[in-house]
Amino acid sequence: MVSPIYILILSLAAGFLLSIIDRGGRKISLAVFYGVLAFNTALIIDWTYRFVFLHAPTLVINTAGFSAPVSINLELGMIQAFVLVFTNLTGLLAAVFLFRKFMESKVSSLILYLLLVMSVNGLVMTRDLFNMFVFLEILSISTYALTTITRTKTSLSAGFKYMMAGSVASIFFLMGVVFVYHFTGNLNLDFIHADQFAGTGLVALFMLTMAVFIELKPFPANGWALDVYQSVDSGIVSVIAVINSAAIGFVFYRLIPLMPQSFLTVFGAAGVITFFFSNMMGLKQKNAKRLLGYSSIGHMGLLMASIVFTIGAPSTVRYLIIGGFFVNHLVAKAGLFWLSGIVRQENIRGWAVLKNNRLLLVLFGVFIFALSGFPPFAGFWAKWEFVKVLIESRMFFVLGAVLTGSLFELIFLFRWLTITVKEDETQLEKITTPDSGSVFATSVFALLATVVAAGVMKYFYNFGWVQTLPAAAALIVYLLDFLPSKLKGFVSLGAVAAYGYYIYPLLESNLQLFFGVIFIVGSAINIISTLNRKNQNRGFYGFLLMMIFSFGNLLIASTYLEFFLSWEFMTISSFLLILRGQKAQRASLLYMIFSTAGAYLLMTGFSFAPALTSTSALMLSIEFVKLPLISVIVLAIGFMIKAGSVGVHIWLPEAHAEAEADVSSFISAILLKAGVLGLLMVAISCIAHAPSFPVFYWIGWIGVITALVGAFMASFQEDAKRLLAYSSMSQVGYVVAALAMITHLGWVSALYLAFNHMMFKSALFIAIAGVYYRTHTRKMYEMGGLISRMPWSYMTVLISIIAVSGVPPLSGFGAKWLIYTAFITKGWYLQAGVLFFASAVSFLYLYRLIHAIFLGQLKSEHQEIKEAPAWFIIPQYIFLAGIMVLSMFPNLMIRPLNSIAMHYFNSSISIEGLTVVSDLGYWNGNFVMHITMAIFAVPFVVLLLLRGKTQRVKQFNIVYAAERPESPETTHVAYNMYAHYRKALGGWASPRIENFWNGVAEWSHTLGDFFRRVYTGNGQTYILHIIMYIVAIYVVMGVK
């Protein structure tokens, strides 16, 4: 048990001795240097272990043989140990990162660095205000000096600005100390109390706290900090952004008990403002390090806000929130700054070089996900709990600002990530082999982030292994990535089957089972099409399994958090799958932005919801929960984003089109159903607890308009996958509308259509994947006449489009029959009219799809093309078989759905043999099928008997405008096929919603750019900002 005071003593001693030791050679001095840093870290880890596991009491060290307040005392408790572990570890690893620098630079850098680390330790442990000032000065001076470790003009100027700003803060701090002494007669925090500062005494407190706060870089008095982040060496910047900020942040935390409520509110608000504006300004930023600077400043603001606004929360939750933000920011930010040192590219576009180094790319991804607050990383849990606390204490403005700010941050971080993964790197200079030290440091931090994540999940929330399975699956497959793709495909198929076997007994109701079939069985069949992938196909199956397992976990989630966790895992994995598409940069980013906005809404909605009383699956127990109106609204919007409802659908066509061909089917057929599932859950809660505002009436309208808009948009596409994407949007619009009725028949029809849609849309997307595989194009007008070359695929598309269109006798008609009957029974007449319209419009795009690709004239380059590979054909025909069975015996599906819906409502249909009877009419699908077969057979046989007369002619054996055409390009009608309809619609056909969102994007970027102009780069202006800021805060706080 070594006293932590040795950290200070040893560091100081080594610091003084280093200049002498260095004469014996840099290796020796470096050994001492790293030895001391390692010793500090080990010592603090030892203490942390004692506090956490041995429950050691808080340690108080009196120096100079007297007890406080006569002498200075140090305190090391759990919280200090926690902060110091991370700061010392960062200090050590940053030093490892800087190894090469330290080899080359003067010995003074080593000394300064040691002093810096020492001062941080002192700052955290000391209880004496003046001592704090001393450490603060040491910290500042050593940092100023270290900023010049790389001597460029900009880093020198940035260092100077930093010094000026720091001096202002120091002056205030010192004045504060003087005044504190004047009012209280003491400088030891243990002996000073808030009530000693009543009246004029507040000035003392103001100066003290303001000085610390300025060091935390509040907006807009933080221009100096951005210049430092941008121009100083990455290793040192990581120290400033992480270690300095952490230490000063801790000082602020320590001063909180002294502050009156008026101070706290203002500081908290200033923190939120900083978070919001930094992230908004980050939107326009292209320079990687300055971007990280904005993010760092923002996160410190968030940390301050979380410290202030969680005061009323239970201490464990409070520690999770503050600690979570703290660790998350620290680990991710250090990691990213180090990466910037390795990559050495100023512009974020240059980061595409990371693609050449898989490990670094993965590390980069981990840090970006962590920083954006995705599970399993600490920021996710902190944000979840923080939102809950904010809602409980009704701080809605703070909530809005925090979530909007987070979304801004996510946008620039993921723009960076997607550019890195997708931008062409061949023009860029390759990364010079990074030294092992820097890669080591970065890797350790990524590992640390993961370990912390695992710790939180295991010890704080007691999650079982199933909840972590999605992430674990991705990790395991990542380790097995050297295997050939086909083998991994079969293993994945087995894993999905095993998972299905595992969760089957956990499904307590038929409703869960129904979605289980869509999610698990549907996915399993879809996996077959991925078996066509060649080579190693790195990364694919990990993300795929992650996504499928998170689908399943949604069904068995028994708390809001479990559900939300699986939801976020699903978002991450589907994002990464979409990102794999060749030109998916914009598409995946758009998907991520909308998904996250949706996730924030869900988080808010769940936080408003009352606690669950049952331990069964959330899907079932939600029935007994009365969701407040606000919760119903935000949850519904959040889920409708995933379901691609009109207004928030613009991610959908992009994501479907740009994802790899065999991934699109998963997104459309299965992922969209997760949104449906969520909406269904909200609706279940609303059966017994109808909200005071008819939310679902309007959702019904949104659903039918989605169906119509989707159908029209699909008709105007040239790209086959975009067409199918809009078709999915339209079809899910029907489902949403039917769900929104909250009637028995409405739900039967919604679920019937959802299942049907899963089958036909899987088949269609896989068929188009096969066509794309052969033709390498998605533009329909570049194809044509493929029926003769790809008859099997043609059959799939034919059967599927009939099923989509609702033409009897196939299963699609069942959906139409159920839906219209449901709408008319419900009394939603005009909505039914809109759906009829949408349904008629759907013929346009369905015909366009099959005609432009398979009918008409075959292109010369496709004369020898082959049928799609068997791996594509097999799953298609499994789905087709399903469609045919369901068409022949619709009651196989209607009966169970009837019973599912009867759990919530009285049945509105009766099933008499093979006939389904509703209040309005009846339908015997089986009989219709038989008649159809008969009336088809009669003319068919007649025509076959005449076959002798039939003469097959070759392509182009047509006469067109008095000539025989020869070129398929001029003869095949496919391009802009519905130009006349577009013309008829006039202004209605313009993409208003997309224009709206483009406008939103442009405005927020422009605003960000506008605010960014306060940072002129002029040191004097920056000082002026600081002074004005202090005055402004002074006025706002009302200190007299």
Next chain:
Amino acid sequence: MSIWTKVLYAVVSVSVATVYGLTLGGIVRKLYARVHGRFGPPVWQPFLDIIQTYSRRVAVSHGNMFFLGPVLRLAGGLGTYLFIPVIFGSALFSNFSMAGDLLLVMYFVFFGQLGMALGAGQGGHPYSPLGIARGLAQMSAFEVPFSLAVIAVAIQYNSLNITSIVAAQQGGFMHWTLFTNPLAVIAAMISILGMNMHAPFSIVMAPQEIPIGPPIEMNGSFLSILQTNRGLFAAAKLVLFMNLFFGGATNIIEMIVKTFFIYMFSVFVGAAYPRFRPEQSFRFFLKWPAFIGVLSIIYITYLGGAS
């Protein structure tokens, strides 16, 4: 009743409808000719045409789907007709209406259209898809007033069962939908102008622009099947309209009289008006007729209709 008796009845029913439909077609040609200042072909010309095309030595085919197109087209016509009860209270003319209600009929209409569109598509002639693109677009437009009218009818009689809808209109002409829910009938009658594709909505087979449109490559026995269907399908649509809006029919004479006048409505309009351009046609249906359809629903829901 055994299924075979039903089948036999259906054969009779279909034959009657086909002959009637084709005769109507002949009358129309005669009528148009007179308007154009010609004597025109005899009324039985459609029958002659079928015999003529059927007896061709060869039937040129462009592939399997092309081969199936006319078959599906006729199947669509047959199905549409067979799912409608033609004469109220008649077993002979009740067809297979027990298979499904009005929604089934409305969607079975698409069966033949889709099948034909697919067959014509494989023909490879550019005019086929041009005609189809026009046809589909126009169909989506006139479906709006029509479906609104159907919804109004369903609300009015609280049923989608065609037989019950007809039953509810019995007992004098004042019980017809025409008088109890006139707005719905107006909307539906405007949309039948589009369905029957006479001018001003004759854009699908517009001879001067895209000579005869989708069936342009159809010939020989393929064409004969299409021509047969033309008669049957016309009869099916007319019977449906008669059932929904004009009190149905209790005997064959009543059926013939009523459907004749329903048909003549679109023929007269067609003879009097010039053809729209495609976009004019679509816009037309989406404006006033759709609005009248909405009004009919409002009328029947909030004002309780006339009854």
